[in-house]
Amino acid sequence: MSRHPAVEQWLGLDRDELDEIYVSADAGNLPRGDTRGTAIVAGSTFSRCYARFARLFGWQGKVFDIFSADGESGILVNKITPFSLTFIVAKVYREASWMDGRETIVIDYGSTSFFARYIRDEIREIEPGVYLGKVWWGQRRILDFALTPTSSSD
16 A cells, blocks of 8 residues: 555654644645545554555545635545445544644534534645644543545555
8 A cells, every 4th residue: 555655654643743744834825626545543552553554445635626615625535445436524624623722624523523513624725735633522622633635645
């Protein structure tokens, strides 16, 4: 399974190390189009196995449609199941991060999905086209993830 070099490194880091990378970054550009997702179970010796399992059977990434006139908001759909079906819509916009209060890109399922309504993702662009994300369930952080362009990782 081919992954971006930064994502390979992130799979070996613990949560504090990933958090340091995230808080050191600016929000960056909003993603556009199809992205490849990698679930990151920080600090686990099995993180690569978890990422592979999640990719094969659960979540493959997100498809972003940034349509506002200023290019600063839009929607996305998640790619799930082994067939990359698009499902679970979210709003995308900029707002203060729950982690550090600085600007981040928010992926908000609160008003768009019954099943994921308590989920909020935050992402920041660590290098061009490569994003590190945090998943919140209510006010509790539950997972990290990465997004990379499909053209460079598939």
